[in-house]
Amino acid sequence: MVKSRFRLILTGLIAVFSGLAVISSPVSAKSEIQILLSPATQKLVNLKPGETSRGKFKVFNTGTKKFRYKLSSAPFQVINKKYEHSYTIENQYTQIHKWISFPEPTGVVLPDQNVEVPYVVNVPNDVPAGGQYAVIFVSTDDDGSEGGQKTITTTKSVGMKIYGRVPGNTREEGEILGNSIDTFLFKPPVFATSTVKSTSNVDIAARYDFEVINFFTGRLAYRNDEDSKEQILLPNTEYTGQINWKDAPQLGVFRVRQTVKLLDKVSTVEKIVFVLPLWFIFLVLLTLFLSVFWVISRIKARRARSQASKY
Amino acid sequence: MSKTITKVIAGLGVVAGFGAAMLPLSSYAVDKDVTLTVNVGSSIVLDATAPASASLNINAADLTTMFSDITVSTNSTNGYNVKIASASEEVDLKSNGNSIPAKDGEPTAGVSSWALKADQAYDGITSDFNTTWKKLPKASETALTLKNKTGVANKDKTKVLFGVATSHDQAIGTYTGSVRITAVAN
Numbered sequence: 103m104v105k106s107r108f109r110l111i112l113t114g115l116i117a118v119f120s121g122l123a124v125i126s127s128p129v130s131a132k133s134e135i136q137i138l139l140s141p142a143t144q145k146l147v148n149l150k151p152g153e154t155s156r157g158k159f160k161v162f163n164t165g166t167k168k169f170r171y172k173l174s175s176a177p178f179q180v181i182n183k184k185y186e187h188s189y190t191i192e193n194q195y196t197q198i199h200k201w202i203s204f205p206e207p208t209g210v211v212l213p214d215q216n217v218e219v220p221y222v223v224n225v226p227n228d229v230p231a232g233g234q235y236a237v238i239f240v241s242t243d244d245d246g247s248e249g250g251q252k253t254i255t256t257t258k259s260v261g262m263k264i265y266g267r268v269p270g271n272t273r274e275e276g277e278i279l280g281n282s283i284d285t286f287l288f289k290p291p292v293f294a295t296s297t298v299k300s301t302s303n304v305d306i307a308a309r310y311d312f313e314v315i316n317f318f319t320g321r322l323a324y325r326n327d328e329d330s331k332e333q334i335l336l337p338n339t340e341y342t343g344q345i346n347w348k349d350a351p352q353l354g355v356f357r358v359r360q361t362v363k364l365l366d367k368v369s370t371v372e373k374i375v376f377v378l379p380l381w382f383i384f385l386v387l388l389t390l391f392l393s394v395f396w397v398i399s400r401i402k403a404r405r406a407r408s409q410a411s412k413y
Numbered sequence: 414m415s416k417t418i419t420k421v422i423a424g425l426g427v428v429a430g431f432g433a434a435m436l437p438l439s440s441y442a443v444d445k446d447v448t449l450t451v452n453v454g455s456s457i458v459l460d461a462t463a464p465a466s467a468s469l470n471i472n473a474a475d476l477t478t479m480f481s482d483i484t485v486s487t488n489s490t491n492g493y494n495v496k497i498a499s500a501s502e503e504v505d506l507k508s509n510g511n512s513i514p515a516k517d518g519e520p521t522a523g524v525s526s527w528a529l530k531a532d533q534a535y536d537g538i539t540s541d542f543n544t545t546w547k548k549l550p551k552a553s554e555t556a557l558t559l560k561n562k563t564g565v566a567n568k569d570k571t572k573v574l575f576g577v578a579t580s581h582d583q584a585i586g587t588y589t590g591s592v593r594i595t596a597v598a599n
Binding site for chain 2: 135136137138139140141142143164165181184185186187188189190191237239241243253254255256257258259260261262263327333343344
């Protein structure tokens with residue numbers, strides 16, 4: 103009797119929890135309009151004056167509704183040391199956006215489908231040697247709704263950067279202006295900062311090697327990935343970047359080293375870094391204070407006893 | 414007895430025969446390393462929701478906010494830039510010749526204006542855009558940088574707030590405008 107009742111209760115509990123699991127299992131809803139562009143960057147390293155270059159990329163629809171898209175090109179530059187983008191600044195290094203054309207400037211992509219998009223670069227005869235930079239945008243203002251007016255219509259544009267180079271009298275020059283590591287940190291991440299400058303007329307690459315070693319064990323705690331070691335610098339720009347170890351522990355002592363390489367120049371900085379949260383510093387100071395207080399009180403007590411013994 | 418022995422020997426012979434037949438197969442087996450190469454290209458994904466219509470009490474000056482959720486994914490280890498500007502040279506909200514002008518500063522009920530700012534709850538927002546209401550730039554002007562984030566991103570979220578305020582004498586109508594949100598890998 104008891105056994106059968108137990109079985110009944112157990113069966114009931116299993117049924118209840120199974121039902122809850124089904125009800126509460128999260129359903130990740132796909133967005134209606136979602137654009138994926140690949141690759142995110144392309145290099146055209148041989149743009150010969152008077153000749154035509156061709157390229158292609160893919161547009162994917164990772165949403166649930168089809169969308170219409172249109173293609174456009176814009177200049178690409180950066181506007182500060184953080185390398186925030188500008189798609190409106192025109193100079194000698196952004197002429198390529200005018201050379202780009204699209205055999206099929208519009209199209210439609212169905213959900214879970216992709217299209218291959220060709221583009222053509224007609225290089226004029228009289229262009230200077232050096233770098234050329236642009237962004238090709240794929241834009242859609244479909245919002246997936248069937249009628250109804252939105253107060254603010256959103257156009258989504260995903261861009262692919264073009265790094266081009268016209269061969270000829272090119273110049274690769276640059277400097278490493280700074281490379282530093284902070285010694286005392288109240289919290290993660292552990293990081294190193296550097297500033298590099300390009301005085302080239304083509305894009306050049308700065309390379310960063312960042313290592314964190316546990317001070318007590320001597321073991322490697324972190325090294326930046328192979329893929330995150332490089333930053334492309336545009337002509338006549340400065341870039342201030344930071345490499346960091348986001349998953350550093352809240353408390354620790356590390357030996358941190360960063361090496362920056364730019365063309366033939368190398369800068370290495372290495373420091374002992376203390377990651378000490380404020381509560382730990384407070385605890386240490388409190389312990390120190392209490393220790394000093396205890397020592398002083400012991401000395402006073404001893405003196406009082408020795409004086410009392412005299413009398 | 415001799416029959417039994419004969420059967421055993423015959424059985425062992427069969428087993429030995431199978432074993433011998435297997436030997437050449439195992440002796441001539443060759444291990445070969447096959448290198449599998451998979452090239453994964455860079456990519457970037459953008460999803461942004463358009464704000465729904467908001468109902469404004471036009472006759473009694475009002476203020477309302479709407480938001481647009483932006484989600485970006487990229488395998489570029491240098492991260493991405495998200496920017497916002499008008500999709501055209503028009504930045505005001507328009508309705509049959511009437512307008513709600515785009516202005517810097519927080520919209521206030523009673524004064525016709527609209528502006529936008531980033532939701533500061535999300536990291537990577539440029540420092541002056543998470544506390545300051547800004548006027549939407551024209552398409553030909555430098556777009557506002559909503560986010561400049563380093564590192565690979567997987568459905569990284571950002572939220573843009575649109576604030577709209579009307580004046581006491583704001584003309585009746587449905588006011589609309591457009592923005593362009595761009596995402597480019599760093």
